[in-house]
Structure formats: structure tokens, C-alpha cells
Amino acid sequence: xxxxxxxxxxxxxxxxxxxxxxxxxxxxxxxxxxxxxxxxxxxxxxxxxxxxxxxxxxxxxxxxxxxxxxxxxxxxxxxxxxxxxxxxxxxxxxxxxxxxxxxxxxxxxxxxxxxxxxxxxxxxxxxxxxxxxxxxxxxxxxxxxxxxxxxxxxxxxxxxxxxxxxxxxxxxxxxxxxxxxxxxxxxxxxxxxxxxxxxxxxxxxxxxxxxxxxxxxxxxxxxxxxxxxxxxxxxxxx
Numbered sequence: 001x002x003x004x005x006x007x008x009x010x011x012x013x014x015x016x017x018x019x020x021x022x023x024x025x026x027x028x029x030x031x032x033x034x035x036x037x038x039x040x041x042x043x044x045x046x047x048x049x050x051x052x053x054x055x056x057x058x059x060x061x062x063x064x065x066x067x068x069x070x071x072x073x074x075x076x077x078x079x080x081x082x083x084x085x086x087x088x089x090x091x092x093x094x095x096x097x098x099x100x101x102x103x104x105x106x107x108x109x110x111x112x113x114x115x116x117x118x119x120x121x122x123x124x125x126x127x128x129x130x131x132x133x134x135x136x137x138x139x140x141x142x143x144x145x146x147x148x149x150x151x152x153x154x155x156x157x158x159x160x161x162x163x164x165x166x167x168x169x170x171x172x173x174x175x176x177x178x179x180x181x182x183x184x185x186x187x188x189x190x191x192x193x194x195x196x197x198x199x200x201x202x203x204x205x206x207x208x209x210x211x212x213x214x215x216x217x218x219x220x221x222x223x224x225x226x227x228x229x230x231x232x233x234x235x236x237x238x
Contacts, residue, residue, distance in 0.1 A: 006042060043138065046069055077183055081186075174228050179233060
């Protein structure tokens with residue numbers, strides 16, 4: 001099944017006009033026909049179904065048949081992560097984290113950050129593409145690129161963790177049983193968080209955690225953290 005995305009789509013929308021790019025994809029790639037069903041989301045929980053009433057490579061139209069609203073997850077999974085030097089690796093994280101079920105992503109600027117600027121528009125496109133590919137209806141929220149100290153000093157969550165490689169008394173994330181509530185996890189750059197950042201996080205009630213016995217790259221650590229929370233929540237609900 002193919003899912004399309006239109007940010008301004010409403011439940012009351014009776015007819016959708018597809019862009020030239022989407023119209024061409026519908027007619028030439030998917031080989032849809034007039035009368036075929038098509039599904040669109042706004043990334044805010046809405047599943048809009050309609051039938052194609054006009055098939056054109058530049059101007060395809062669909063008329064609404066029904067809508068379904070998908071409830072948002074009760075608890076957030078928020079990963080604050082230092083963007084990697086390689087854009088490909090960061091984009092891989094965004095794509096896979098979306099497929100897994102992340103709800104919030106904040107790029108953070110750290111003392112040892114390899115990348116000090118990002119292309120937010122490009123990141124949004126990656127998230128939308130992953131949303132469509134995995135047939136989901138809630139688009140993760142991409143927050144603004146934020147300085148580490150400003151972020152940890154102002155953010156709140158039921159569970160706040162920092163994953164770092166420094167020697168300290170820390171438990172594995174999988175050992176926590178309270179992950180059904182909102183979870184926020186800090187993931188540092190390849191050079192790890194600085195000692196000052198670890199201390200500042202501790203002062204703001206972030207608990208140090210391990211993500212296993214192996215040393216992980218930034219994007220891998222982000223995926224492992226996200227997946228661990230999802231697995232723990234599924235176990236809690238069974």
C-alpha cells in the first residue's frame with residue numbers, strides 16, 4: 001500500500017489535488033486508475049481515504065470516501081542527538097528511528113560536536129519519506145538545533161537519561177521498568193560528551209545509562225536507545 005503526505009490536510013477536506021510530482025508517480029509508477037483507492041495523511045494522526053476521480057500526470061484529483069483518526073502514542077520517545085559529521089549517517093538515524101516509532105528528535109550542539117549546522121528542510125523530507133514508507137500516521141517532531149546546556153537546563157520529562165562512555169555508576173537502559181512514561185535520552189557525538197556536560201546533565205536530573213557492552217557510534221546508539229524503549233513498552237503491555 002502506498003501512503004501520501006499533505007501537511008494541511010483536514011478531516012473535512014472533500015477533495016485532494018496532488019502535485020505534479022505525485023500525480024506522475026500515481027499514474028506512471030503506481031499505474032493507478034480512475035476509481036482506485038488512495039490514502040493520504042497529514043502526519044497528525046489523520047488517515048484520509050479517497051477514490052481517484054481524475055488521473056493526469058500533472059493534476060490528479062481524489063474525492064474523499066472516509067477518514068480514520070489514529071491516536072498518538074500515550075508516552076513520548078524523545079532522542080536528543082548530536083548530528084554526525086556524515087549527513088548520510090544522520091539521515092539513516094532519522095529514517096530508522098521514524099520506522100521504529102520515535103516521537104521527538106532534537107539535534108543538539110555539544111562541546112565535541114563534529115557538525116555545527118544542519119539542513120532542517122532535508123531532515124524533514126527524510127522523516128516524511130520514512131513515515132510514508134512505514135505506513136504511519138504521526139510524523140515525529142523535529143525540534144530546532146539547540147545548544148546542549150540550554151537544552152538540558154530547560155527540558156522536562158518523566159524519565160531523563162544521558163548515554164555516555166565515561167566511567168561511572170550507571171545501569172543499562174533495559175533494566176529500567178518505568179519506560180512506559182515519557183522518555184528523553186541524550187546521545188552525544190563520536191567524541192562523547194565532555195565531563196562538564198555530563199556533570200551539567202546530572203545537575204539537571206539526567207541519569208547516566210549504558211546501551212550495552214559495546215561502544216556504539218552516535219547514530220547506532222540513537223537507534224538502540226529508541227528500540228530498547230519500544231521493546232520495554234511492548235513487554236509492559238503484554
